[in-house]
Amino acid sequence: MKVDRIRLLNFKCYGDADLELDRGVTVVHGVNGSGKSTLLEGVFFALYGSKALADRTLDDVITTGEEESEIELWFTHDGRAYHVERHLKLRGDRATTTKCVLETPTESIEGARDVRREVTTLLRMDAEAFVNCAYVRQGEVNKLIHASPSDRQDMIDDLLQLGALEEYRERASDARLGVKTVLDGQREVLENVRQQVEEKEDGDLHDRLNALESRNAELTKELDNYETQREQARETFETANDVLERHAETREEIEELDEEIDDFRSKISETERQREDAHEEIREKSDRREELDDEREALLSDVDLDVDRNVNSDDGDDGDDTEDADGSTLEAVESRTETLEDRDDELRDDLEDVRVEITETNSDIERLRDDASDLESQAETAREDAEDLASKLETDKDAIEEREEKLDELDGKIETERERFSEPETATPPQSVSDSDGLSIALGDAEAALEALEADREDLTDKIGDITADIRTIENAIEEGETLLEEGKCPECGQSVEDSPHVDVLSEKRDELAERRETLEERETEREALDERIERVESLREAERQVDRLEENRDNIARLLEEKRETISDRREQREQLRADAEEYEADAEDKRERADELEESVDSLRGDLGEINGERSEIREMLERLSRVVDVETERSELASGIETLRERRDDWQTMNDERRETLSGKRERKRDLESEFDDERVETARQDKRDAEDYLEKVDAKLEDLREARTEVQNEIGAVERELEELEELRDRVKAVEARCERLQSLYDEAETLQATYADLRAELRQHNVETLDRLLNETFELVYQNDSYAGIDLDGEYRLTVYQKDGEALEPEQLSGGERALFNLSLRCAIYRLLAEGVEGAAPMPPLILDEPTVFLDSGHITQLVSLVESMREHGVEQIVVVSHDEELVGAADSLVRVRKDATSNRSRLERGRPPEIDLLVSD
Ligand SMILES: Nc1ncnc2c1ncn2[C@@H]1O[C@H](COP(=O)(O)OP(=O)(O)OP(=O)(O)O)[C@@H](O)[C@H]1O
Ligand SMILES: [Zn+2]
Numbered sequence: 001m002k003v004d005r006i007r008l009l010n011f012k013c014y015g016d017a018d019l020e021l022d023r024g025v026t027v028v029h030g031v032n033g034s035g036k037s038t039l040l041e042g043v044f045f046a047l048y049g050s051k052a053l054a055d056r057t058l059d060d061v062i063t064t065g066e067e068e069s070e071i072e073l074w075f076t077h078d079g080r081a082y083h084v085e086r087h088l089k090l091r092g093d094r095a096t097t098t099k100c101v102l103e104t105p106t107e108s109i110e111g112a113r114d115v116r117r118e119v120t121t122l123l124r125m126d127a128e129a130f131v132n133c134a135y136v137r138q139g140e141v142n143k144l145i146h147a148s149p150s151d152r153q154d155m156i157d158d159l160l161q162l163g164a165l166e167e168y169r170e171r172a173s174d175a176r177l178g179v180k181t182v183l184d185g186q187r188e189v190l191e192n193v194r195q196q197v198e199e200k201e202d203g204d205l206h207d208r209l210n211a212l213e214s215r216n217a218e219l220t221k222e223l224d225n226y227e228t229q230r231e232q233a234r235e236t237f238e239t240a241n242d243v244l245e246r247h248a249e250t251r252e253e254i255e256e257l258d259e260e261i262d263d264f265r266s267k268i269s270e271t272e273r274q275r276e277d278a279h280e281e282i283r284e285k286s287d288r289r290e291e292l293d294d295e296r297e298a299l300l301s302d303v304d305l306d307v308d309r310n311v312n313s314d315d316g317d318d319g320d321d322t323e324d325a326d327g328s329t330l331e332a333v334e335s336r337t338e339t340l341e342d343r344d345d346e347l348r349d350d351l352e353d354v355r356v357e358i359t360e361t362n363s364d365i366e367r368l369r370d371d372a373s374d375l376e377s378q379a380e381t382a383r384e385d386a387e388d389l390a391s392k393l394e395t396d397k398d399a400i401e402e403r404e405e406k407l408d409e410l411d412g413k414i415e416t417e418r419e420r421f422s423e424p425e426t427a428t429p430p431q432s433v434s435d436s437d438g439l440s441i442a443l444g445d446a447e448a449a450l451e452a453l454e455a456d457r458e459d460l461t462d463k464i465g466d467i468t469a470d471i472r473t474i475e476n477a478i479e480e481g482e483t484l485l486e487e488g489k490c491p492e493c494g495q496s497v498e499d500s501p502h503v504d505v506l507s508e509k510r511d512e513l514a515e516r517r518e519t520l521e522e523r524e525t526e527r528e529a530l531d532e533r534i535e536r537v538e539s540l541r542e543a544e545r546q547v548d549r550l551e552e553n554r555d556n557i558a559r560l561l562e563e564k565r566e567t568i569s570d571r572r573e574q575r576e577q578l579r580a581d582a583e584e585y586e587a588d589a590e591d592k593r594e595r596a597d598e599l600e601e602s603v604d605s606l607r608g609d610l611g612e613i614n615g616e617r618s619e620i621r622e623m624l625e626r627l628s629r630v631v632d633v634e635t636e637r638s639e640l641a642s643g644i645e646t647l648r649e650r651r652d653d654w655q656t657m658n659d660e661r662r663e664t665l666s667g668k669r670e671r672k673r674d675l676e677s678e679f680d681d682e683r684v685e686t687a688r689q690d691k692r693d694a695e696d697y698l699e700k701v702d703a704k705l706e707d708l709r710e711a712r713t714e715v716q717n718e719i720g721a722v723e724r725e726l727e728e729l730e731e732l733r734d735r736v737k738a739v740e741a742r743c744e745r746l747q748s749l750y751d752e753a754e755t756l757q758a759t760y761a762d763l764r765a766e767l768r769q770h771n772v773e774t775l776d777r778l779l780n781e782t783f784e785l786v787y788q789n790d791s792y793a794g795i796d797l798d799g800e801y802r803l804t805v806y807q808k809d810g811e812a813l814e815p816e817q818l819s820g821g822e823r824a825l826f827n828l829s830l831r832c833a834i835y836r837l838l839a840e841g842v843e844g845a846a847p848m849p850p851l852i853l854d855e856p857t858v859f860l861d862s863g864h865i866t867q868l869v870s871l872v873e874s875m876r877e878h879g880v881e882q883i884v885v886v887s888h889d890e891e892l893v894g895a896a897d898s899l900v901r902v903r904k905d906a907t908s909n910r911s912r913l914e915r916g917r918p919p920e921i922d923l924l925v926s927d
Contacts, residue, residue, distance in 0.1 A: 030902030035911030169760030176753030
């Protein structure tokens, strides 16, 4: 086998590494911790998966901090190309294999277990065998030497496939022992069964069976005999028992008859008692009826009814007549009652009428009296009103006088005011008022005159305003001109005085001012005069208004006076009328009172009628009560009569019933006498004796029969037992035959297993002997190569894989006694010998995995490293296709065909692989 290429992704310290490997010797080189061992582990893991991890788990393999890892290996084996691919994934803190595929030239195998099984078959070694033979792991250089001989034997046997033979041998031995156990068991069984057969044959079973059967026949005969006799006794018993039973039944019937007779007797006397009671009741009812007859008679005479009053209640034969008499009495009572009730109804109506009349008359009286007093008060009111009117007439007369005086006074006042208008007006300057030429103002013109005067005054005021404004303008112009003149300039145009044409204008203006002031004064005087006049005319206008008011006043008073005069004559008429009315009212009232007194007398006579009616009605009521009592009495009498009748009938019924009972009673007495004469005591006594005897016999014969039956069952059981034993004997004989056959078969099986076991043991011993011899030869060849210059002569490997080293002086040494370096080399020699043995094979050459050595130089000095190099060389010469040596030691590189340098990137902490060539190695050596 040859590893062609390995690719690692996130495998431990490798981020992404891809390396191709050649045939021949490859040295993997690098400093501590750079990832050399990991590369080899990668190859191992690719082949065997988790089995390659020893005590570690899948998650250790995934680069810390990463989730997934991928490992791919391409290799050639026996001339055929293979490819393994494994993917791992972290789930939580556990890693699982998510993909595992082995591609062979013919098929593709999936699943970690199937892939491992295929690899194991292909390389003919499992993971353990791989590390024991091809792959010398770091620190395991002394593995084979330190192992005990038996462990070593196991290891080497396993490598040489001898372990399987041992396993087969053991299985054969187990089978043999198993068969032996079964066989022994069966032999024991056989012995046992044979003994049983013998015992049974000794028992003389057929004779016993014959004796038992004749005994059985005897017992059956005896049983039949007793059973016939028993049947006869049973019959006797039953006959006697019948007689006794019949006797008992008769006794019972007699007793029942006694009871019935007693019962009838007591019933008869009970009914007699009831008859007696009924008789008593009839008597009581008759007494009561007599009492009622008396009462009836008295009542009928009271109400004076024409009916038969004498009724003889004692005589039963008169019952029908009495009923007829009662019927006619009731009819008479009824018609009388009806008549009385009709009369009472009439009286009640009359009573009602009289009452209504009294009430109505009373209300008439009351109304008449009310009317009379109303009229009286009306008369009084009319008189009072007449008095009032008389006093009002006095007042009115006074008021008329007063108003006439007031009228005269107003006429005087009006005259005074009128006189003012005839006075002459005070003189005023004629020029000041343009349109005022009249000196007096007529009554009624004052208002218009005043308006004209006020309009004049307004005009005047406007004119005064205009003049005042002119004066102010002229004054300003004069002032300005004076200033300019002082500056030597023309006051009109502002030019220098010499050239100005307007210098004398100032004096003109002063003249104009004086003129205007004069005019102003005149106008103001004029206005004062006008004001005075306005004042006078205003007072005239006031007088004018006063006259209007007074005249209006005077007219009102005159009108009122007229009205008053009319009122006075009306009132006088009214007063006369009222007085006449009052007299009339008084006369009417007198009439009404007289009428009321008359009505009062008629009410008194009506009250008398009322008393009479009530008296008659109470008499009627008494009579009706008596009549109703007559009805009650009649009813009770007829009830009593029918009660008596019923009781008499019932007594007759009871009489008949008792007669019947007496007849039945004598019948029962007859029957009792008959029954008593039926049985004689002797017959009963004989039956009793017979029954007792039969019972005794039956008891005894039953016991005897029971005994016989038991004895017969016992004998029959014994017969059954003997028959069963005979059957068993037959079965046992069959069984002996069967067990004998089985033992024979087991014996032959046991012999076969024994032969097989021996064959496997022989085969293994033979093969081991052969292997040991070959291994010993190969080992000595290698040993000579490694220790040719040292003091060791040779090495011996015995059949039990015990190793002994011989010095040149012939002294023997245990491998443990060698130095550390010697032991390492010795072990490597042993490993190489085993590898060669396997490679060359027991029967012809077999393809082997590469020889992988991880740090084999640890315990070696430089001289021995040279010897290691020659060991490696010799292996190559012996035809090992591919050797991979890991070492950080540079001395080994001399033997290398190619070099792989492993370096760890300090920043990313990931390892990288580089392929180097021998010239580089020279450089490294020269360092
Ligand atoms: N799961 C992992 N992820 C990342 N790095 C890891 C993981 N497992 C191991 N390592 C690291 O891999 C590195 C390589 O170890 P390895 O044994 O291959 O080194 P080496 O080159 O054989 O060294 P030496 O010469 O000492 O034997 C170690 O530094 C270790 O810390
Ligand atoms: Zn000028």
